[in-house]
Amino acid sequence: MMKIYGLLGKSISYSLSPAMHNAAFRAYGMDAQYRIFDTEESGVPSFFSDLRKGAISGCNVTIPYKEKTLAFLDECESLAKDIGAVNTLAVKNSKLHGYNTDFSGFVETLKGKEAGDLNFDPKGESVFVFGAGGAAKAVIFALMSLRAKRVLITDIDNEKAENLAASIASKYRGDSLISVVEEESKFEELISNSDLVVNATPCGVKKDDAPLFDYRYIHEGLSVMDLIYAAETPLVREAKERGLKAINGVNMLLYQAAASFKMWTDKNAPLEVMRKALLENIKK
Numbered sequence: 259m260m261k262i263y264g265l266l267g268k269s270i271s272y273s274l275s276p277a278m279h280n281a282a283f284r285a286y287g288m289d290a291q292y293r294i295f296d297t298e299e300s301g302v303p304s305f306f307s308d309l310r311k312g313a314i315s316g317c318n319v320t321i322p323y324k325e326k327t328l329a330f331l332d333e334c335e336s337l338a339k340d341i342g343a344v345n346t347l348a349v350k351n352s353k354l355h356g357y358n359t360d361f362s363g364f365v366e367t368l369k370g371k372e373a374g375d376l377n378f379d380p381k382g383e384s385v386f387v388f389g390a391g392g393a394a395k396a397v398i399f400a401l402m403s404l405r406a407k408r409v410l411i412t413d414i415d416n417e418k419a420e421n422l423a424a425s426i427a428s429k430y431r432g433d434s435l436i437s438v439v440e441e442e443s444k445f446e447e448l449i450s451n452s453d454l455v456v457n458a459t460p461c462g463v464k465k466d467d468a469p470l471f472d473y474r475y476i477h478e479g480l481s482v483m484d485l486i487y488a489a490e491t492p493l494v495r496e497a498k499e500r501g502l503k504a505i506n507g508v509n510m511l512l513y514q515a516a517a518s519f520k521m522w523t524d525k526n527a528p529l530e531v532m533r534k535a536l537l538e539n540i541k542k
């Protein structure tokens with residue numbers, strides 16, 4: 259019988275996950291399909307009960323349900339609990355298990371040396387993160403786990419940034435410092451003293467998005483990682499034009515999908531097949 263996998267979220271028809279996973283299933287000749295489950299909040303409980311009944315063998319979770327999903331799980335890996343967000347679900351013996359593969363996807367891309375990776379070791383470095391949403395949670399937890407010296411967060415919604423910092427600080431055991439930057443007037447000094455800027459906001463997707471910060475603050479010795487994967491953002495372009503290390507979110511998206519695939523099928527993901535499908539669909 260065909261196995262069904264998919265992505266739970268809201269207004270997610272743009273997702274590139276079906277292209278990647280369906281290409282991987284085809285490469286293995288598997289009778290499986292990855293679908294979009296575009297679901298209103300009221301439909302989420304019945305979606306999870308269908309999962310438990312086995313109608314769906316596993317799924318990814320995205321905006322706006324990465325945090326809310328935790329409450330529906332029977333088992334959750336401690337990493338995802340600490341991060342406070344889940345992006346992968348597996349069904350085992352009618353029980354829902356939750357994981358976070360954004361974490362490993364981010365770490366692999368950050369430290370990796372393959373094309374499209376950043377080749378950056380955050381140990382002892384200062385990092386400035388824009389965004390305090392679902393993706394930022396995994397990113398910040400990863401940076402602190404990798405012993406960044408200092409992680410600064412800013413978000414349009416300052417309360418969200420404060421809550422995220424407090425939640426991570428309560429779970430994290432280590433030496434990294436985390437603090438929230440509320441005033442834009444501090445960006446110049448703080449970015450000038452940072453080694454890495456991470457964009458974990460959607461800002462830069464649309465052509466007319468205002469820059470996250472004044473690009474004059476980009477300095478020699480700064481690296482840039484933008485989680486946006488749909489295109490090369492102005493931030494990444496600016497940094498590259500200055501000869502700096504700068505990447506978008508393509509590899510992170512690919513690596514988190516590969517980790518989910520492995521979890522569901524117990525097979526190594528055909529990474530290059532998935533990358534090809536991803537890049538072809540980005541171009542469309």
Ligand code: NAP
Binds near residue numbers: 514
């Ligand atoms: P999210 O939960 O909506 O979080 C984004 C946060 O950024 C929100 O709190 C938002 O505030 C804030 N924000 C928006 N514009 C801002 C600005 N100019 N300055 C500061 N904060 C700003 O979204 P997400 O799931 O974390 O995703 C964020 C981005 O990462 C998206 O572009 C997504 O596609 C990308 N992403 C990529 C990967 C990958 O694998 N490459 C994985 C996950 C996410 P408001 O809510 O008030 O607007």
